[in-house]
Amino acid sequence: MALDVTVLRVFTNADGEHGNPLGVVDASLVAPADRQRVAAELGYSETIFVDLPAAGTQTTTAHIFTPTLELPFAGHPTVGASWWLKDRGTPVNTLQVPAGVVRVTYDQLADGEFTVITARAEWAPDFSVYDMDSVDDVLNADPDDYRDAAEHYVWAWIDEGEGTIRSRMFASDLGIPEDEATGAGAVRITDHLSRDLVITQGKGSELRTGWSADGWVTVAGRVVDDGVRRLD
Template identity: 70%
Template sequence: MPIDVTVLRVFTDPDGNHGNPLGVVDASTVDPADRQRIATQLGYSETIFIDLPASGANTAQARIFTPAVELPFAGHPTVGASWWLRDRGAPVHTLRVPAGIVQVTYLDDMAAISARAEWAPDFAIYDIASVDELLAADPDDYSDDINHYLWTWADKERDVVRSRMFAADLGVPEDEATGAAAVRITDYLSRDLHIVQGKGSHIHTQWSPEGWVRVAGRVVDDGVKQID
């Protein structure tokens, strides 16, 4: 029987452009053994499988897969899943993922999650000299054994960062918008940020000295596709 996959674009700009595609699947419709196959077949940077909350509950459980591996935590899927649950009339306060309990909040047209900085995977972080140099970077020039996060100030006075992320080790040559990397760079710089990543996706972060980072973004629903 075909499986319904809701396709979201997470971290769009204010006009609903750009954003990182995400597959969202009701976990009850899929055998757990098929999750990696489905994520690989879809080919999105991540696909999230959600155990829907019981009526009246304020938490849900989720598992996250790239085309190559399962992740204990990722920002773009948890923001997208939080938005999707509210859109279905089942907003939550928390999402339980293997890394821990993700706090969820809703900010007008944005969904937001708060995560521990140490939940994000290690990244090789590169402070690039200029936006032009960053945009000219070639993913093929970077090794495929670790995630590579390139960033530069677009407007330091306004805390605006321009970035790109290459993750061939996860089966993602270039990630359009990466919530976990946003957590890492926000903790690294110890300040709130407005991150413009990839072709023009927008991620908003808030830093806490207690080791939590809030990641917020807009989401667009691109409809449902079916996969065998």
């Protein structure tokens, strides 16, 4: 049976450029045993399978898969799925994933519409975090140097006073040689630095975060709909 998958780009810049591709699937259309196969066939860094909210509710559940495994939590899928639910007329204020309950809000700002999720810092994987000396060091990092069984987040300050950083993420163990925009990585680096950040990752994706001393981190981003991809 053919399957229609909505393709989004999550964490674009203000011009709608860049962003991390995401497959979004109505979970009722794919049996749990088949979801890993679908995610592998799509080949995106993550695909999220979303249960549509029951009538009159503003909460639902979702499951997230990389091409090789299921994740208990990830940032760009939860931001993207939350945007998708609002776009189809069923906005939510919470999204249940295996790691826990993600809070959801929607903000209209001068430079775009932002979907905002709030998650526990400990839900993010324990990435290897590399504090680089300069933005050039980040841009010149070679993915081939980060192919062991771990996730690697490399970053440097653009402007420490302004809280802006440049980053890249390598996760070959998850089947993702380089992740264009990583919400879980944004959670981890925000908790690591204990401050709000504006993050430029990959080729130019933008993530905004907020830090709280009680262990919660917000991640906000813009989302663009790239249409439907059909799997036969």
